Amino acid sequence: QVQLQQSGPGLVEPSQTLSLTCAISGDSVSSNSAGWNWLRQSPSRGLEWLGRTYYRSKWRSEYTVSVKSRITINPDTSKNQFSLQLSSVTPEDTAVYYCARGRDGYLDYWGQGTLVTVSP
Amino acid sequence: QSVLTQPPSVSGAPGQRVAISCTGSSSNIGAGYDVHWYQQLPGTAPKVLIYGNSNRPSGVPDRFSGSKSGTSASLAITGLQAEDEADYYCHSYDSSLSGWVFGGGTKLTVL
Numbered sequence: 001q002v003q004l005q006q007s008g009p010g011l012v013e014p015s016q017t018l019s020l021t022c023a024i025s026g027d028s029v030s031s032n033s034a035g036w037n038w039l040r041q042s043p044s045r046g047l048e049w050l051g052r053t054y055y056r057s058k059w060r061s062e063y064t065v066s067v068k069s070r071i072t073i074n075p076d077t078s079k080n081q082f083s084l085q086l087s088s089v090t091p092e093d094t095a096v097y098y099c100a101r102g103r104d105g106y107l108d109y110w111g112q113g114t115l116v117t118v119s120p
Numbered sequence: 121q122s123v124l125t126q127p128p129s130v131s132g133a134p135g136q137r138v139a140i141s142c143t144g145s146s147s148n149i150g151a152g153y154d155v156h157w158y159q160q161l162p163g164t165a166p167k168v169l170i171y172g173n174s175n176r177p178s179g180v181p182d183r184f185s186g187s188k189s190g191t192s193a194s195l196a197i198t199g200l201q202a203e204d205e206a207d208y209y210c211h212s213y214d215s216s217l218s219g220w221v222f223g224g225g226t227k228l229t230v231l
Contacts, residue, residue: 046122046224047222049220064219104171105153107158
């Protein structure tokens with residue numbers, strides 16, 4: 001059974017960098033058949049896919065256009081986890097952030113969610 | 121505004137059938153990309169209900185079914201139960217955005 005455990009601060013100051021980690025058990029971040037995703041959910045923006053990292057002979061990352069200049073998703077093979085960094089945050093980035101495993105185009109396992117509030 | 125359009129709310133009495141629509145365009149559902157559906161209970165992460173347009177993961181009751189036609193997809197729930205009260209989201213890929221997109225969500229109320 002795949003489990004994803006999220007960790008990271010729930011409060012980030014404006015203009016700073018939001019950092020979250022998702023630890024994987026029951027699968028490998030280096031899997032050739034899975035992708036490792038970050039999403040967020042807020043009343044104003046709904047459910048929004050932010051991006052993913054995956055390994056297909058080499059590491060690749062894809063990001064949604066709206067945050068492409070501010071986002072980095074990295075794998076950590078030594079700890080079997082992946083991370084999200086979102087820079088220059090504003091109050092509009094306040095949301096519940098989720099990590100999730102993607103296979104065959106859909107998201108089959110999700111983390112528990114982390115409420116991140118952007119505030120001084 | 122979400123790329124995929126869902127009704128904000130639907131309702132039905134226990135035992136009845138309801139359907140939730142998901143309307144896209146020629147760059148997502150109409151382009152042949154699969155549609156997936158998720159159920160989100162209050163305070164929890166979404167859970168996949170239907171994948172690949174009409175497939176149910178093990179453990180999902182056969183009261184839930186999905187279909188797709190043209191630029192739209194639909195989630196049907198038969199024999200409504202109180203425990204089905206939740207938010208439902210559709211999900212697909214959009215080639216013009218080069219990324220995954222979601223519907224705005226539909227709140228199901230069991231009367």
